[in-house]
Amino acid sequence: xxxxxxxxNTGLVTAGLTLGGLSLQSFSTDSRTxxxxxxxxxxHSHIDPFAANHPKYPNxxxxxxxxxxxxxxxxxxxxxxxxxxxxxxxxxxxxxFYGGELEFKLMSMLKYDCATLGNHDFDNGVAGFYxxxxxxxxxxxxxxxxxxxxxxxxxxxxxxxxxxNGIKIGVFGLGVELDGLVLKQLYKETKYNxxxxxxxxxxxxxxxxxxxxxxxxxxxxxxxxxxxxxKISDLKLAAATNNIDLIIGGHTHTFLDKPTSVTxxxxxxxxxxxxxxxxxxxxxxxxxxxxxxxxxxxxxSIPV
Amino acid sequence: xxxxxxxFLAGCALFLMMFSCTPSKKQLVEIQTRLIxxxxxYQTDSLIExxxxxxxxxxxxxxxxxxxxxxxDLNSFDGKLESTLGNLLADLCYEQAxxxxxxxxxxxxxxxxxxxxxxxxxxxxxGITKRHAFQLMPFENTLVVVELTGDKVLEMVTYLxxxxxxxxxxxxxxxxxxxxxxxxxxxNKQNFDPSKNYYVLTSxxxxxxxxxxxxxxxPVSLHELDYKFRAAILDYFAKTDTIKTQLDQRFKRxx
Numbered sequence: 001x002x003x004x005x006x007x008x009n010t011g012l013v014t015a016g017l018t019l020g021g022l023s024l025q026s027f028s029t030d031s032r033t034x035x036x037x038x039x040x041x042x043x044h045s046h047i048d049p050f051a052a053n054h055p056k057y058p059n060x061x062x063x064x065x066x067x068x069x070x071x072x073x074x075x076x077x078x079x080x081x082x083x084x085x086x087x088x089x090x091x092x093x094x095x096x097f098y099g100g101e102l103e104f105k106l107m108s109m110l111k112y113d114c115a116t117l118g119n120h121d122f123d124n125g126v127a128g129f130y131x132x133x134x135x136x137x138x139x140x141x142x143x144x145x146x147x148x149x150x151x152x153x154x155x156x157x158x159x160x161x162x163x164x165n166g167i168k169i170g171v172f173g174l175g176v177e178l179d180g181l182v183l184k185q186l187y188k189e190t191k192y193n194x195x196x197x198x199x200x201x202x203x204x205x206x207x208x209x210x211x212x213x214x215x216x217x218x219x220x221x222x223x224x225x226x227x228x229x230x231k232i233s234d235l236k237l238a239a240a241t242n243n244i245d246l247i248i249g250g251h252t253h254t255f256l257d258k259p260t261s262v263t264x265x266x267x268x269x270x271x272x273x274x275x276x277x278x279x280x281x282x283x284x285x286x287x288x289x290x291x292x293x294x295x296x297x298x299x300x301s302i303p304v
Numbered sequence: 305x306x307x308x309x310x311x312f313l314a315g316c317a318l319f320l321m322m323f324s325c326t327p328s329k330k331q332l333v334e335i336q337t338r339l340i341x342x343x344x345x346y347q348t349d350s351l352i353e354x355x356x357x358x359x360x361x362x363x364x365x366x367x368x369x370x371x372x373x374x375x376x377d378l379n380s381f382d383g384k385l386e387s388t389l390g391n392l393l394a395d396l397c398y399e400q401a402x403x404x405x406x407x408x409x410x411x412x413x414x415x416x417x418x419x420x421x422x423x424x425x426x427x428x429x430x431g432i433t434k435r436h437a438f439q440l441m442p443f444e445n446t447l448v449v450v451e452l453t454g455d456k457v458l459e460m461v462t463y464l465x466x467x468x469x470x471x472x473x474x475x476x477x478x479x480x481x482x483x484x485x486x487x488x489x490x491x492n493k494q495n496f497d498p499s500k501n502y503y504v505l506t507s508x509x510x511x512x513x514x515x516x517x518x519x520x521x522x523p524v525s526l527h528e529l530d531y532k533f534r535a536a537i538l539d540y541f542a543k544t545d546t547i548k549t550q551l552d553q554r555f556k557r558x559x
Contacts, residue, residue, distance in 0.1 A: 033330055047356060049344075061342050064356065067349035069340060093363050093438055102359050109352060123444050167330060183446075183508060185528075213330065245332070258308040259337050275339060284338040289330035 086118025
């Protein structure tokens with residue numbers, strides 16, 4: 001255990017006892033670095049808003065409105081990452097006619113930073129995804145799909161790191177088991193590996209070798225399976241691993257009002273979020289970072 | 305707008321670190337989260353809007369192409385154990401898929417079975433457009449032929465009896481129940497023969513256990529036709545000037 005980790009671990013115990021109940025709101029916020037994470041999942045080729053008379057989602061969604069809202073947030077905080085948790089393809093004729101070209105082009109115009117693949121992103125086969133990839137000016141990450149014997153070999157990376165205002169952010173991807181969901185002739189030689197084992201490996205790399213300050217998982221595993229509690233899901237992944245700060249999920253089209261907080265194997269909290277489907281919502285998570293000297297000079301109230 | 309603050313312990317480390325002369329390194333101290341609904345309170349971005357426009361126009365034009373005509377409303381709920389749209393769907397898929405299957409195997413499909421929930425939208429009286437076909441079948445399901453033993457076909461009958469829904473079945477089948485008892489079961493006007501194998505056309509989704517049609521699992525043989533469900537619908541509409549379909553009591557129950 002290195003010195004910093006030792007101090008942190010001690011701090012978790014003692015600070016809780018001595019400083020409980022105090023709030024950070026009393027600080028001047030000038031010194032804090034704010035990293036904003038914006039995210040979508042399961043947009044499913046929904047480029048246009050729903051019609052005003054739509055029975056379920058009247059007048060909701062739409063890429064060009066999403067662009068306006070994202071641009072406004074980027075203006076407010078340039079240290080913003082825009083992420084997607086997969087199933088970009090399939091759901092409207094835009095996909096049937098253009099094969100995902102417009103989806104990728106628009107996401108590039110919205111300056112998405114990173115995305116992972118959902119099962120429907122294989123709907124035109126590995127080859128169909130590969131064909132559209134040149135239209136994506138952002139990267140795809142997946143740590144548990146092994147694409148070695150497919151067209152996507154080396155094109156989809158396990159993870160990607162970003163540095164925003166001195167804060168290093170690691171983003172890795174996890175995909176759902178394809179067997180039974182996607183026809184073999186479509187996913188071809190894509191190999192699915194166990195998400196938990198892969199996550200331990202990747203987050204170790206991100207923490208110890210890449211020295212990331214923030215680790216985000218883009219997951220298309222699904223939020224939770226009540227009918228099949230043995231099936232891996234975001235809630236199970238969060239509890240069974242460590243080092244992850246935020247899991248941005250998809251696949252189950254789960255509308256969460258707020259992220260679910262899960263205790264990981266280190267006893268720390270991991271946030272699991274998912275914002276439904278079809279671009280009806282955008283999720284926003286603001287991470288605030290601060291350094292020692294400012295905490296000191298501000299008199300030392302710390303959230304517990 | 306929903307706004308949530310997550311307080312957590314990581315920041316506590318800072319308190320001790322300030323006594324430890326460790327080099328300054330920023331630490332996560334607070335998280336705020338928010339769900340942002342995308343509504344018309346946000347203006348459309350004109351750059352994005354103009355970029356989408358030619359695609360939208362082209363899709364709209366294509367989808368509005370009239371392929372066929374129906375003199376009556378077609379839906380999945382106008383009969384009890386059958387429906388006009390279900391009968392049409394099963395029969396048209398037979399007509400489109402049997403030549404493909406026959407050419408490959410020199411055999412014929414005996415009958416067709418889909419699921420009621422797979423009919424995703426009705427078609428109103430009048431012109432039938434490509435949009436109707438896409439709404440009817442938005443998924444990328446493909447057609448498959450499953451060779452079933454007589455036993456499995458009987459399992460299917462038990463399933464149909466129990467589920468009691470208008471699952472689309474082709475005209476080759478006559479399946480009648482009196483209450484819970486099967487009174488008629490013919491396939492191509494021949495009495496069902498439990499010692500015989502039957503070739504059943506369905507979708508890859510159902511063959512793989514969709515809607516719990518487990519009798520399709522582990523068949524004697526499985527033939528992928530590489531023909532999409534929607535492509536069969538589009539092809540049939542394109543070649544058919546006026547749709548003729550009706551309720552013909554192929555699947556019914558007397559009480």
